[in-house]
Amino acid sequence: MWDTIARLIGRAVLVAWNSGAKMSDYYVWFKALHVIAVIAWMAGLLYLPRLFVYHCSAEAGSDKSETFKVMERRLLRAIMNPAMIASWAFGLAAAQAGDLWGDGWFHAKLVFVLALTGIHMAMAKWRHEFAADRNSRPERFYRIANEVPTVLMIVIVILVIVKPF
Numbered sequence: 001m002w003d004t005i006a007r008l009i010g011r012a013v014l015v016a017w018n019s020g021a022k023m024s025d026y027y028v029w030f031k032a033l034h035v036i037a038v039i040a041w042m043a044g045l046l047y048l049p050r051l052f053v054y055h056c057s058a059e060a061g062s063d064k065s066e067t068f069k070v071m072e073r074r075l076l077r078a079i080m081n082p083a084m085i086a087s088w089a090f091g092l093a094a095a096q097a098g099d100l101w102g103d104g105w106f107h108a109k110l111v112f113v114l115a116l117t118g119i120h121m122a123m124a125k126w127r128h129e130f131a132a133d134r135n136s137r138p139e140r141f142y143r144i145a146n147e148v149p150t151v152l153m154i155v156i157v158i159l160v161i162v163k164p165f
Helices: 004-020 023-056 061-095 102-131 138-144 148-163
Strands: none
Touching: 023 061, 023 102, 023 138, 023 148, 061 102, 102 138, 102 148
16 A cells, blocks of 8 residues: 555656646645644554553463554554654655755754654564563553653644744
């Protein structure tokens, strides 16, 4: 499915490119697609650690634990990874089309989006540990980790809307 979507997006970009339109003509489209992708990415970043909290109480090898493993894998691979990639792709395209590279708020946003990407990668590592029945962290760790994407999201939204510098 994702390869079909990628081909359609690539085809649309080629059609737009060959139409002679300037990249800035597509700024609002890139921005809209970026926001859609970010919403999907954030949904996963907020839900996966919650699954980890519940997974901590499941006995390794139990049906409950195996169900969580499937849910975690599908959430990460089918939603979070593609949404993160689309967020970056459409965000960078919007930055280019909107000529945002010189704005201080945009540089700060990039730092926090890199942090969000880092927490995404950490969650992928934790999912692998759960999949191998090697989780060594307590439920409380994942409850705290669940708040990190929220804080980063708040900072990013404030930077984008307020543009303080």
